[in-house]
Amino acid sequence: MRKLSGIIIILLLSFFILFLILDKCFPLPIKTFRTTQTVLAEDGQPLWRFADENGIWRYPVTLEEVPAFYIQALLTYEDRWFYHHYGVNPLSIARAIFQYVKNQRIISGGSTLTMQVARIIDPHQKTFLGKWHQIFRTLQLEWHYSKDDILTFYLNHAPYGGTLEGIGSASWAYLGKSPSHLTYADAALLAVLPQAPSRLRPDRYPQRAQIARNKVLDRLKRYKVWPEKIIDDVQREQVWTFPRKTPQLAPLLAHRLHLQYPNTPIIQSTIDISLQSTLEDMAINMEGRLPPKGSMAILVVDHTNMKVKAYVGSIDFNNNQRFGQVDMIQAWRSPGSTLKPFLYGLTMDSGMIHSESLLQDIPRLTADYRPANFDTGFNGPVSVSEALTRSLNIPAVQLLELYGSKRFTAKLHQAGLTLKSSGKTPNLSYILGGASARLDQLVAAYSVFARQGQASRLRFTPDEPLLNKPMLSEGAAWIIRRILAGDKPMISSNISNIVPLAYKTGTSYGYRDAWAIGINARYLIGIWVGRPDGTPVAGQYGYASAVPILQQVHHILLNREYNKQRLLPSHPKPDSVTVQTICWPTGEAIAKDDANCHRQRMAWILNGIIPQTLNTGIESQHDQYQFAKMTIWINQKGYRVAPDCPNAQKKQVAIWPIGLENWLMPNERRKALIPQMDSDCPMVNENRVNSLVISGLFDQQTLRPLPDKDQVRLTLSSLGGSGQRWWFLDGQLIKLTLERESFELALRQKGQHSLLLMDEIGQIERISFTLQ
Incomplete structure (x- = not known):
């Protein structure tokens, strides 16, 4: 016996040493299993999944994330002695060999749960040699891993039919729920499916699945694992034909997070799955309203915490004709006029304007830049609030010229909004969409108007920190938001602390991009409409194309707030x-009764500072044309005189900027405000403005061609004024001239016409005439 015992010990030791050598030479190939990735909504439901190279989807879980009764059902049916053997159950192997010898074919494999994991890790042929290979891998698993590790691996890699592996993906695909919410009936069903996953798929073969499930229940009853009453109740339940469910929401957001977190198996997002589904359906239903190959993007952010609640990067991810897989939320596009609110806020903080400051919406002509309004017309004197709400271009350019393009661009960049252009040097065109921006950065920057002047970064996952960057003062942000909401300042009434929907539109040059960025009481809403390939779409602009979508999303969000019975956030003054x-x-x-108060307005004032009316850049270059309270001296007759004249009285006269002369009431023009000079005691060496006059045509003149001619030829020139002159016929630039330089104009089109002349300092002369 001692000799036999010694031989056995030597053999066991030899086998152990051989095992260690083989284990070193042939390690477990577990690392070859690439983890798949699943992106979850805020409530834990899968939005999208990224399969491995074989199309397999796994949703990793831990032992703590599945009910204990599922583990009971699995081990009772698959391997009752799992926690008591070393990977191989000798009794099961003996039974399998006896059945093979008796039947001359494999009846049962005698596999333990560990052996099944070994087969998943390293598949083998169903031969005796293959069985020894499986046993070797089984012993390796038991040597290197704990029982809980092996069981966890089985939970995440057991086959469940088709491209599903693991209880996590099976639970979501077949049952539409998390593994942690399984019922007893669910647990019994999922415990048996890996036995024959293709044959027992409940979405295809519910009757087969029910028969197999009941076998599990019978075994649980035999060994008294579950209470008998629960087993009886489960047996009476039918296995319904579950529609297999594949996560297919927010695909472009999922791809974005996949690139950002490539090695994270489960990515928890901040998306509201119900809202996401609603907006994706809304987008698809709007396909018929958009032109061919048109797309759209919707971004919704809760500005109280900057969590992204909905992310629709294209109108339909599966529509290749509309470039559905191009994420327009991250695309660089011309933002049109959507940058204007930032400029007005920054200039307000700089003490340059208040909400009703006088701006000039008049033709602006320089050598390098000639902007025009969207409707190609001009409005003359406008307030800051009117210029912003009507999105007038000329006043915005006036402000940017005085504030500085580089300074403006740097402020936006510091707040997280980057602008790109081919020239790379900021210029005046930036305020009208002359540089490219991204919808996500634009929406994030608009948080400045809802978050007390702080621009905050978007949060796509709950773990991302809330980062704030100061951009505006709290007061300037509040005023701009109220202007965008259409509110007016009133002394007599209190304004509500709940701000209505405020929004700004934008249209890029050539109708390529239509924008609407909105701020309601709780959410930021970003809308983009256009063609991803940049092709112009005639008639597509922000107010007509993007605002209706914005308002529809806004109403959806408000209804959700009311249904949740949640109070709307307030934003007090x-x-x-x-x-x-x-x-x-x-x-x-x-x-109001002061002679220098020509028009009275109610204004929001920041920090008690009331800045005077700004000059334009052109006026600042010519001292004699700057806006000012002009100091004059008048005599008893009311004529202007020199200060040292007898009985001269000093008087201050507020004169309008000279470029507005053509849009003022007769009693507001300089001719009416500045008295005529008294020839008996005139001022010496006074800088006088030479009025601009059109020569060669009279106002309200009617023209007719000669009997044998089909056109009228005019010779036009100008008198007075200063510097270069620009001639416009019916709003179109037709000629550039110098002082007293003449040119010929041929007219053929009959009807009413308007001729406008502007000089270098902004003086304007306009006449109307008729060609019959």
Whole structure:
């Protein structure tokens, strides 16, 4: 016996050493299993999944994430002695060999749960040699891993039919629920499916699946694992034909997070799955309203915490004709006029303007840049609030010229909004869409108007920190938001702390991009409409194309808030904002009966500062044309005189910017405001403005061609004014001339016409005439 015992010990030791050598030479190939990835909604439901190279989807779980009764059902049916053997059950192997010898074919493999994991890791042929290969891998598993590790691997890699592996993916695909929410009936069904996953698929063969499930229940009853009453109740349940469900929401967001977190198996997002589904359906239903190959993007963000709640990067991910797989939320596109609110806020913080400051919507002509309004017309004197709400281009360019293009671009960049252009040097065109921006950065920057002047970064996952960057003062942000919401300052009434929907539209040059960025009481809403390939779409602009979608999304969000019975966030007026009555043209707070108060307006004032009316860049270059309270001396007759004349009285006269002359009432023009000079005691060496006059055509003149001619030829020139002149016929630039330089104009089209002349300092002369 001692000799036999010694031989056995030597053999066992030899086998152990041989095992260690083989284990070193042939390690377990577990690392070859690439983890698949699943992107979850905020409530844990899968939005999208990324399969491995074989198309397999796995949703990893831990032992703690599945019910204990599922583990009971699995081990009872598959391997009752799992926690008691070393990977190989000798009794099961003996039974399998006996059945093979008796029947001359394999009846049962005698496989333990560990052996099944070994077969998943390293598949083998169903031969005796293959069996020894499986046993070797089984012993390796038991040597290197704990029982819980092996069981966890089985939970995540057991086959469940088709491209599903693991209880996690099976639970979501077949049952539409998390593994942690399985019922007893679910547990019994999922415990048996790996036995024959293709043959027992409940979505295809519910009767087969029910028969197999009941076998599990019978075994549980035999060994008294579950209470008998629960087993009886489960047996009476039918296995319904579950529609197999593949996560197919927010695909472009999922791809974005996949690139950002490539090695994270489960990515928890901030997406509201119900809202995401609603907006994706809405987008698909709008395909018929868009032109061919048109697309759209919708981004919804809760500005109280900057969590992204919905992300629709294209109109339909599966529509290749509309470039559905191009994420327009991350695409660089011309933002049109959507940058204007930032400029007005920054200039307000700089003390340059208040909400009703006088701006000039007049033709602007320089050697390098000639902007025009969307409707190609001009409005003359406009307020800051009117210019912003009507998205007028010329006043915005006026402000940017004074504030500085580089300074403006740097402020946006510091707040997380980057602008790109081919020239790479910021210029005046940036404020009208002359540089490219991204919808996600644009929406994030608009948080400045809802978050007390702080621009905050978007949060796509709950773990991402809330990062804030100061951009505007709290007061300036509040005023701009109220202007965009259409609110007016009133002293007599209190304004509601719940701000209505505020939004800004944008249209890029050539109708390529239509934008609408909105801020309601809780959410930021970003809308883009256009063609991803940049092809112009005639008639597509922000107010007509993007605003209806914005308003529809806004109403969906408000209804959800009411259904949740959740109070809307308030945004009360900061102490730094007051309401003040101001007067044009000075922009100052003066009495209504003051002779220099030509037009009175109610304004929101920041920090009690009431800035005077700004000059344009052209006016700043010519001192004699700057806006000012002009100091004059008048005599008893009311004529202007020199200061040292007898009985001369000093008087201040507020004059309007000279470029507005053509849009003012007769009693507001300089001719009416500045008295005529008294020839008996005139001022010496006074800088006088030479009025601009059109020569060669009279106002309201009617023209007719000669009997044998089909056109009228005119010789036009100008008198007065300063510098270069620009001639416009019916809004179109037709000629550039110098002082007293003449040119010929041939007219053929009959009807009413308008001829406008503008000089270098902004003086304008306009006449109308008729060609019969």
